[in-house]
Amino acid sequence: MDLFTAPFMIRALIAAAVTGLAAPAVGTYLVQRRLSLMGDGIGHVCVTGVALGLLTGTSPTLTAVIVAVLGALLIELIRSTGKATGDVALALLFYGGIAGGLLIVSLSGDGVFALQQYLFGSITTISPSGVLVSVALAVVVLVLSFALLPQLFSVANDEDYARTTGVSVRVYNVLISVLAAVTVSVAMRTVGLLLVSALMIIPVATAQQFSRGFRTTMLGGMVAGLLAAIGGVSISAFADVPPGATIVLVSLAGFAVTAPLGLVVQRRRRAQVPFPVQALSPVADGHDTVGEPHGHEHGPRCGHPAVEHGDHVDYIHDGHRHAPHGGHYDEH
C-alpha cells in the first residue's frame, strides 16, 4: 500500500474526492434545468481558456476559470433571449471554443500535446498548490449549492413561479451557470475537459433512480460521484490506466449495476399513482362493478363515510365499500 501514501497519490485522491463531490452537486441543478450537456459545452469553451494560459504563461486553471465563467454568462444570455436559435448558438459557442483553443495553443509553440493533460486529465501530476486551488473552488461551489438550495431549486423547478415569489430568476440562473463553469475548471485536472460532464451527470442519473426528492438526489449523486472518483483513481493506480477515463467508467458501471434495481423501484412507484377519475366511460372489462343507480358522485361532502384504502378513498354505501374506478365504482 506504499502507493497510497505517496504524496502524488494523496494529492490525486484529494483532488478526485473534491471533484467527485462538487460535480454532481452542480450537475443536479443542470439535470433539473434539462441542461445536462451544458457542462460539456463549458468544457469546450475552457479549451480556449487553457490555451490562453499556455500562451501567456499564466496559470491555465486561472484563465480557464475566467473564460469558462464568461462562456457560461454568454450561454445564459443566449438561452434567456433567443429561444428558437439558442440550441444552434450554443453549438457555435462550443465549437468556437475548442477550435479557438487549438489555434491559440499552436501559436504558443507548445503544440497541441500541451493541451492533452487538460483534455484528458492529469491527476497524478497535480501540484500541491493545484490541489489547494481545487479544494478551495470545490468548497465554494458546495457551500453555494447548499446554502442557496431553496432558491436554486425553485428557479430550476419552476422558473415562472419563482419569479412571482420575488426570487431573482436571472441572478440564480447565472449563478448555476457560473457554478458549472467553476466546477468544470476544477474537474479539468481530474477527469479532463472532454469527460467533465460525465462526472456532473452520471452520478445524478444513478441517484435519481432511487431518490424521492431533490435534496436526496443531490446527496446521493455526491456519494456516487465520490465513490467513482476515489475508486477510479485507485484502480488506475494499480492497473496503470488513465485515471480520468477510469473514473468515468467506474461511474458508468455504478449506473449500469444499479439500473435493474432502479427499474424495479420506479415500476413500483408508478404502480402507486392513483387512477384519474374519468367519467362516462362505459366499462365492460369484467370487474365486479356496481349496477345500482347512483344519485351522486361520492366525495368528501356526500355523507357516506370515506375510508382511506391504499392509494384511493372508498365510500361506505349500503354496507359495502365503493371505490371510484373509471366511470363506475368497484366493489371491495
Add this chain to the structure above:
Amino acid sequence: MIAHEHVVEIRGAGVALGGRPIVRNIDLAVHPGEVVALLGANGSGKSTLVKAMVGLLPLSSGEVRLYDEPLAGFRQWHRLGYVPQRSPITAGVPSTVAEVVAAGRLSRRKPFVPSRRADRAAVERALEAVGLAHRARHTVSTLSGGQQQRVLIARTLAGEPELLVLDEPNAGVDLASQHAIAGTLASLADAGATIVVVLHELGHLAEVIRRSVVLREGRIVYDGPPHASPTERDLHDHDHHHRRSTPAFFRPSVRAPLDGGG
C-alpha cells in the same frame, strides 16, 4: 368604505403575444376580500391577463398596480400568491411534495438563511389545507393530476398570501380534487383573502364566487354578479345533463352561446 383601496388595479392594459394583441385595453379593479372569477372561451385572453397581472408577461400598453405599487417596481411579493395552470414540477430530477411546496415560502425568506420553524409550519399547514399532508414525502410525479394541482395550490398557500391568483385550478382535475380545491378556496375567502380565479365554468366554485368578469377576444364584455353572467346562465341550462365529474374538456358546446354573442 374601503372602495378606494385597490388590491389589483389594471388600467388600459394591453398584452401582445408575438405581435398579436391578446388582451386589449382592460380596466379592472379588485378590492380587498373580493372573490372574482375571470371567465371566457379558449383564447379570450383570460390566462394572458392574469399572467400579465402577476408580472410574467410584459404589457404592451397601460399599467398594472398591485397594492398601489406599479408592477415594475413591485416588492411586496409575499402578499401575492400565483397558482399557474401548468407547471414543470414533475420534470427533471425527482422532487418531494414538501420540497415543491417549500418553494412557495421563498417570498418570505432571505437567501442564505436556513428555513425557520415558522417556514416549516407554514408548509405543513398548506399541505393540510389541500388534504395532502400524508403525501409530503412522496415524489410529486407519483401523484395524480388533481393531486399535483393541489400541490401547486399548497405551494402558493405556504407563502401566506393576501391575494391569490389562480389560473384554471380545475382544468383536468378529478372530482375529489375539485371538491378539495373548492373547500380550500371557500375557507380562504371566509378568512378574508382576495381571490382572482380564471375559470372555464363556475362549477364547484359557484358558491364562492361573488363577481364574474367575462372576457371575449381580449376585452371585458361582462362585469357583475355571477348569477347574471352569460356563462353562468348558459351553465344552468346545460349542466345537469352531464355527470358532474365530467372533465371540462369533455363537456360539449357549453361555451358556444358565449362565442356566438351570448
